[in-house]
Amino acid sequence: MEHLVVTVIAQDQPGLVERVAQCIADHGGNWLESRMSRMAGQFAGILRVAVPAESHAELVEALQGLSIHGIRILLAPSGDEPSCVAKPVLLDLVGNDRPGIVRDITRLLTELGVNVESLITDVMPAPMSSEPLFHAEAMLAVPVSLTLDALKIQLETLADDLMVELNIRAES
Structure with missing residues (x-):
């Protein structure tokens, strides 16, 4: 086949x-x-x-x-799957919508050697204010050499700059 x-x-x-x-x-x-x-x-x-x-x-x-x-x-x-061993990590992000959020997050992930395996985004009105809220959910392949804590520190620093809330957890 x-x-x-x-x-x-x-x-x-x-x-x-x-x-x-x-x-x-x-x-x-x-x-x-x-x-x-x-x-x-x-x-x-x-x-x-x-x-x-x-x-x-x-x-x-x-x-x-x-x-x-x-x-x-x-x-x-169909290509061969990369032989690199990676840990699956789920990233969930919510914040006021503005241009550049995906670019900034993915730039940092690329610098850290993290691969985005799936990405779902949408913009929905906030429950109380109806202001547009950006939501992203991504499945990441994180190199085994990068600890979850180190990834969290890097992403949380960027999340503060972007004024977004971010959750990261290892996928089992």
């Missing part, structure tokens, strides 16, 4: 995921894992597919053919 990473984006509509899933199944592919979401009328997702080597080229062609239905597809070979 060969593995593909498939990125999908299209105007949101009923049956979109089914159309992609049917295309994969029609070519003997196996849908292994995915992350998909609707936002601002668009639907986007990334998935990993296993396909028999003899069906690989036909599946690629069929997926690209979904463009006639307004479905854009980007394909990449």
Whole structure:
């Protein structure tokens, strides 16, 4: 079996995921894992597919053919997972919305060698004031050489500068 990473984006509509899933199944592919979401009328997702080597080229062609239905597809070979050992850490952040929060947090994480494995953000009105509140939840892969306490100190210093509340905890 060969593995593909498939990125999908299209105007949101009923049956979109089914159309992609049917295309994969029609070519003997196996849908292994995915992350998909609707936002601002668009639907986007990334998935990993296993396909028999003899069906690989036909599946690629069929997926690209979904463009006639307004479905854009980007394909990449599935790479090997990094051999680096990391600890999973969950980061939760809330603060008044302003430009640059994600940039500043991710800059510090990059400097510390921390990988962002997943990131979910949104802006919602605050319960009492209705002021926009920014919320971010991230799953981080922290190098084993970086202690949770050292990461907390660095992030809390930045959180104070950004005026955001931050929670960090090791994921078990």
